[in-house]
Amino acid sequence: MKTLDSIDPNLDLVLExxxxxxxxxxxxxxxxxxxxxxxxxxxxWKVVECAxxxxxxxxxNFVMQSPEGENYPNVxxxxxxxxEKKLSWTDNLLPGFRPTANHTSTSGLKFTAIILFEADGNKxxxxxxxxxxxxxxxxxxxxxxFHQGWGICADQLVALMKDK
Amino acid sequence: MKTLDSIDPNLDLVLExxxxxxxxxxxxxxxxxxxxxxxxxxxxWKVVECAxxxxxxxxxNFVMQSPEGENYPNVxxxxxxxxEKKLSWTDNLLPGFRPTANHTSTSGLKFTAIILFEADGNKxxxxxxxxxxxxxxxxxxxxxxFHQGWGICADQLVALMKDK
Numbered sequence: 001m002k003t004l005d006s007i008d009p010n011l012d013l014v015l016e017x018x019x020x021x022x023x024x025x026x027x028x029x030x031x032x033x034x035x036x037x038x039x040x041x042x043x044x045w046k047v048v049e050c051a052x053x054x055x056x057x058x059x060x061n062f063v064m065q066s067p068e069g070e071n072y073p074n075v076x077x078x079x080x081x082x083x084e085k086k087l088s089w090t091d092n093l094l095p096g097f098r099p100t101a102n103h104t105s106t107s108g109l110k111f112t113a114i115i116l117f118e119a120d121g122n123k124x125x126x127x128x129x130x131x132x133x134x135x136x137x138x139x140x141x142x143x144x145x146f147h148q149g150w151g152i153c154a155d156q157l158v159a160l161m162k163d164k
Numbered sequence: 165m166k167t168l169d170s171i172d173p174n175l176d177l178v179l180e181x182x183x184x185x186x187x188x189x190x191x192x193x194x195x196x197x198x199x200x201x202x203x204x205x206x207x208x209w210k211v212v213e214c215a216x217x218x219x220x221x222x223x224x225n226f227v228m229q230s231p232e233g234e235n236y237p238n239v240x241x242x243x244x245x246x247x248e249k250k251l252s253w254t255d256n257l258l259p260g261f262r263p264t265a266n267h268t269s270t271s272g273l274k275f276t277a278i279i280l281f282e283a284d285g286n287k288x289x290x291x292x293x294x295x296x297x298x299x300x301x302x303x304x305x306x307x308x309x310f311h312q313g314w315g316i317c318a319d320q321l322v323a324l325m326k327d328k
Contacts, residue, residue: 006260011262056220056243056244057243057244057252079220079221079243079261080220080221088221088261090257090261090263092256092257092263092264093254093256093257093276096170096295097243097252097254097276097278097295098175098276098295098296098297099254099256099274099275099276099295099296099297099301100256100297110263111263112257112261112262112263114261131260131261131262131263132262132263133262133263133264137263
């Protein structure tokens, strides 16, 4: 990571895992909308729509659906795409890098996600970073269950891609 | 430009010019802090500090100084760097892609700047786009003198780089 990507423990949340799937599979799960449906939120929640453009300024949009069938749209902008190494996106910008003042995410807070992938034989070293604007947002995200939620999703990703 | 870069006339401001300097000179003026000092705001205002990291997530920071000597710091984040073709940055993110809720720019509004360069013999086709979150911000920026101000700066850039 470049210096400016460095993590600030007061503002950032980090999940580190070794995923029991090859890096190609982990990357594919993160960048293919049809696969996102099956692992991207802890069941029984699910994703029912998704659009990802794999270039800076592209869409990172998805609609989460609650078990009661209520839809929660999320709109974000892709920032960095380094195949099988790094995927970054933010909901602090709309697609096309347009500023947004409105909350566009289910969580009601804004963050930048930086997902790092590194091959480790047939496994993947996986680091998911959420960067926030202040400690209040970081704490809110943590209390909403960031580590548990993203951990469950990582397990779901592995379960899905193991069979592929 | 990719589709998602497309301009929305309700939300965006655009300045188009042919600059009487080669594309290498125009790019250098936009990406070299010591040169930014001399052309980046209409005189007698000037830039007195500047830091630019030419990679996505890098700094696009500068301090403008009024004729009375008052300093106005601006903090932004580089989004896209395509040498002699495109430079994008936003003040809706801090360096490192961190979300920001606070206004960090002199203008009091947030925007994403997309600067396009195209060689035209010894001249440069130059397009400066400012993308806003809503019509109110776009109108405010226009009324602050976007076209005149950025036009004066373009003239200052040419005057500076003609001699180099």
